Amino acid sequence: MAYLQLQGIEKFFGSHRAIKGVDLTINQGEFVVFVGPSGCGKSTLLRLIAGLEHIDGGKLVLDGRDITHLPSSKRDLAMVFQSYALYPHMSVYENMSFALKLAKVDEATIRDKVDRAAKILNLTPYLQRTPKELSGGQRQRVAIGRAIVRAPKVFLFDEPLSNLDAALRGQTRIEIAQLHRDLGATTIYVTHDQVEAMTLADRIVVLRDGLIEQVGTPLELYDRPANQFVAQFIGSPQMNVVEGAQVPTVPHVPAGGFVGLRPEDVTLTPAAEATPGTVPGTVRLVEALGAETLIYVATDAGAQLVSRLASRSTLHSGDRVAIAINAGNAHRFDAQGRAARL
Numbered sequence: 001m002a003y004l005q006l007q008g009i010e011k012f013f014g015s016h017r018a019i020k021g022v023d024l025t026i027n028q029g030e031f032v033v034f035v036g037p038s039g040c041g042k043s044t045l046l047r048l049i050a051g052l053e054h055i056d057g058g059k060l061v062l063d064g065r066d067i068t069h070l071p072s073s074k075r076d077l078a079m080v081f082q083s084y085a086l087y088p089h090m091s092v093y094e095n096m097s098f099a100l101k102l103a104k105v106d107e108a109t110i111r112d113k114v115d116r117a118a119k120i121l122n123l124t125p126y127l128q129r130t131p132k133e134l135s136g137g138q139r140q141r142v143a144i145g146r147a148i149v150r151a152p153k154v155f156l157f158d159e160p161l162s163n164l165d166a167a168l169r170g171q172t173r174i175e176i177a178q179l180h181r182d183l184g185a186t187t188i189y190v191t192h193d194q195v196e197a198m199t200l201a202d203r204i205v206v207l208r209d210g211l212i213e214q215v216g217t218p219l220e221l222y223d224r225p226a227n228q229f230v231a232q233f234i235g236s237p238q239m240n241v242v243e244g245a246q247v248p249t250v251p252h253v254p255a256g257g258f259v260g261l262r263p264e265d266v267t268l269t270p271a272a273e274a275t276p277g278t279v280p281g282t283v284r285l286v287e288a289l290g291a292e293t294l295i296y297v298a299t300d301a302g303a304q305l306v307s308r309l310a311s312r313s314t315l316h317s318g319d320r321v322a323i324a325i326n327a328g329n330a331h332r333f334d335a336q337g338r339a340a341r342l
C-alpha cells in the first residue's frame with residue numbers, strides 16, 4: 001500500500017544540509033503530520049515533495065512513478081499554504097475554478113466540481129464574493145476548495161490554520177478532519193500545533209535537525225516515545241524530565257538516567273496529608289484554565305515539576321505540598337536520552 005515513498009531525501013542550502021537523508025513511506029489515504037521545532041526542516045521537506053525545491057539526493061516515488069525531478073505542475077499534488085494566496089480580484093467561484101480553466105476542462109465539468117467542493121466546504125452562499133468579503137476561515141476554506149477541485153493524488157498543507165484565531169482554528173481543524181474522512185485523500189500536513197497534530201494525524205512524523213526522530217500514531221508517540229526529545233516534544237504541557245535520583249520511588253532507572261513524568265502523573269496534596277512515598281515541595285504557580293488546572297511545583301530537592309489536574313484546585317503559590325508520582329506510568333531514559341524499557 002506504499003503510495004508516496006521518500007528514499008534518502010537530501011537537501012542542501014549552500015553548504016547547510018537542511019534535510020539529511022529522510023526515509024518515509026506514506027500509504028494511500030493516510031493523514032500524516034510533520035512536527036518538530038522551528039528550523040527542523042518540516043516546510044522544506046513538504047516543499048521538496050511539492051516540487052517547489054530541488055531534491056539534491058535520494059528518490060521520491062508517487063504511486064509507483066519516480067517523480068524526484070518532475071516539475072511541480074506535473075506531480076499531481078495540491079498545496080495549501082498558511083497565506084491563502086487567493087486572487088483578490090476574482091470571485092470565490094473563479095478562484096476555485098482557475099486551475100481547471102487553465103487545464104482547459106469544459107465549463108459544465110468545472111461548474112459541477114466547484115459546486116460539489118463548495119457544498120462540502122459550506123461555501124455555496126459565497127461563490128460570487130471576492131476574498132476581501134470573506135472571513136479568514138472562509139478564505140482558508142476557499143484555498144482548500146481550490147485544492148479539492150483538482151482531485152490531486154496528495155494534499156499538502158503548510159500550517160494552514162496559523163493565521164486564524166483560536167476559535168476559528170478549532171472549527172476549521174474539525175472541518176479538515178471531516179473532509180479527510182469524506183474524501184479519504186492522502187494528506188501531508190505541517191503544523192506547530194500539538195492539538196492539530198494529535199487530532200488530525202493517522203501518523204505523526206517528528207523531525208529534528210533534518211532527520212526523523214520517530215514515526216508513529218499520536219498515542220504511540222505519547223505513550224512510547226523513542227527518546228527524551230520526542231517525549232518532551234509531544235504533549236502539552238511538556239513531559240517532566242528529572243534526574244532519577246530526585247524521584248527515588250521510581251525503580252529501574254538506568255545509571256545516570258532520567259525519569260519522565262506526564263503532568264497528569266504528578267498529583268499534589270496539602271503537606272499535612274502527606275502519605276508514604278510522597279516527596280515534599282512548594283507550589284510556585286497555579287494556572288486555572290477552567291476545565292483543568294496546571295500547578296508548577298519545586299521539590300525540596302530542587303526538581304521543577306508541572307502537575308495537571310482535571311478539575312479546580314484550592315492550592316495557591318507558596319503552599320507546602322506532598323507530591324505523589326504515578327511510578328507505574330513513569331518513562332525512563334538512559335544518560336543519552338534514549339528510552340529504556342523494562
Ligand code: ATP
Pocket residue numbers: 013016018036037038039040041042043044045192
Ligand atoms: P518553522 O517551523 O520555523 O517554519 P521548519 O521546520 O519548517 O521551521 P524549514 O523552513 O524547513 O524549517 O527550514 C529548515 C532549515 O533550512 C532551517 O535551518 C532554515 O534556515 C533553512 N532554510 C530553509 N529555506 C532556506 C532557503 N531558501 N535558503 C537557505 N536556508 C533555508
